[in-house]
Amino acid sequence: MRNVWVVTTNTFREAVRDRVLYNLVFFALLMMGAAILVGQISIGIEESVIVSLGLSAISVIGIFIAVFIGVGLVSKEMEKRTLYALLAKPVQRWEFLLGKFGGLVMTLTVNTTAMAVGLYVALWTVKHPLEHSDWYLLVAVYLILLKLALIVALAMLFSCFTTPFLAILFTLGLYVAGLFAEDLRTMQAISLTPETMKLFRGISYLLPNFENFNVMGVVAHGRSVPATLVWQDTSYAILYAAIVLAGAAMIFSRRNLK
């Protein structure tokens, strides 16, 4: 695992030096603006507006980074041929892949944590002291992070066998489809035959269920998130990402470089 860690730390360093974390400035400005504006226009619901806005921004910015940088993790290395010298070291291709994944997840963790701190600061400006229920926000942030890790894995899988542009399209497409996985499973359309229903249900189980990770509505109203859901989501994300990364490693280990 030493090699994986070496690649992970270097990928994190790359993200920092390529100014990926500059998005935090945008987030900080958004939160400051929201805190000032919300205090003036929404009476009584400032907290839920700030929480919803903050969590949405954390999610959208995270998805943007996970997809665009996730796709570039492998494809950029192949295109620029920075990978050549590295693969001539005693490094397995799967170690490289896992290290790149770890590096971006580490970047997203730092980014998301910083945004969560910003969200709490904004929340504190509209109401202080903070209440016990406000700490449920951390659970929502954690689930967003799991979702982002899963998106990174998918972006890497696609970038292992197709062009960066198509990999971005496939990842975003699968993300949107994954938001509706639950609906596909429970769909009771009159016009559909039982066979088609079975097919849809089968597809719904294969799709990554991203709606599982969305507890924004719950925490925005100060309600707690069941512990079982957190454990289930954690296990689901780990298992799903592991399968996706194993697939990516299998493809990448047979790939001829340019």
Added chain:
Amino acid sequence: MPNAAIEIQNLSKDYPFGFLHLRKRRSLENLTMQVQAGDVFGFLGPNGAGKSTTIKLLMRLIFPTSGTARILGKPIEDVSMHQDIGYLPEQPYFYDYLTAAELLNYFARFHGLRESDRRARVERMLKKVGLDTAKKIQLRKYSKGMLQRAGLAQAILHDPQVVVLDEPMSGLDPLGRREVRDIILELKKEGRTVLFSTHILSDAEMLCDRVGVIVGGKLRGVGTPGEMVGIQTQGMEILFELDGSAKKPALLEKATKTGERYRVQLPEAELYNALDQLKEAGARILSVAQIKPTLEEFFMNLVDADRAQANAVEVSGR
């Protein structure tokens, strides 16, 4: 007999092309050769001949269609083999957000070197390739030649037994080329095996124990530079001076004059007759030498012959 550091057996590589990738173009055909331990081996060939393909196959960057290869007795699929191998890619490009020192330190970590050892080696290598004054500059600000030096430093950082260099002189000024030549000679002196590809033939002639010439994906010859070019002489050349008052020998018609000196080229069988003529005329003979084809001429003959042959080899899907 010395051990082979690199053994290649019937290595072939086809690249798919066309819309559905159903057609295949053969880029390397049944390459079989050996590089002996401790040798400097030059891999010569024009662009697209298959040099880089061979090196990439050895470095597992691409996978063979058929055939096998072993380095230091281990199959190329064995990743642990890379502990003892250094590789400089063609036109190397590295993480441009790193400094040269950070890059070398990063690569050294894969070899399990301890931090203090890593630091000392990095310093030593940067000095060796002349980058010690630029070690804190990010690679994005490096020139092509400086990147080449950084690439060379990472290739030899971990004291590998086998060093594979893909066009190591490319992009270097005459001073840089001489430094690379010195490093290659130093590696040889240390008993390491060096395989390098080049199309700068004078470098190959100067550095290599043996060379292999590859054209159109096929190996056309392996041997010492002398063996490759010195199979037969192309005649004799006499350099002489002639006093203005002396009797003009008949062979003067064939000679070319440069300053006060005459140069004449003639078949080997006519040498003694010519020397007698010159002696009679009272000429001062400065040198008598065999005319041998240079490696460049040998190389160009092979390339011309290949171009005259069939077009690119296409193995299927025509």
